């Protein structure tokens with residue numbers, strides 16, 4: 444297999460395509476903001492210094508970014524990280540549990 448074929452193979456098996464990052468617009472002039480620096484405060488919380496790219500504006504500010512919920516549970520969970528299920532994931536789980544309960548009641552009824 445050539446290096447190009449290996450790269451193509453890796454790409455086709457990749458589960459997701461990733462965007463390059465979040466884009467924010469300046470709250471005052473709508474120009475793009477760039478991240479000047481950022482620090483990881485915790486496993487679910489990051490703080491960044493943003494700067495407006497419009498030299499006539501010059502705004503700078505702080506961004507707080509928090510991970511707030513779980514849509515798909517991790518296959519390698521960290522015990523210290525406790526995130527609630529997103530409303531959609533909670534509905535999906537509830538439906539699956541109701542279906543499971545109905546199935547097992549039907550199985551018992553036919554015993």
Ligand SMILES: [Zn+2]
Pocket residue numbers: 469470471472473474495496497500501502
């Ligand atoms: Zn601006």
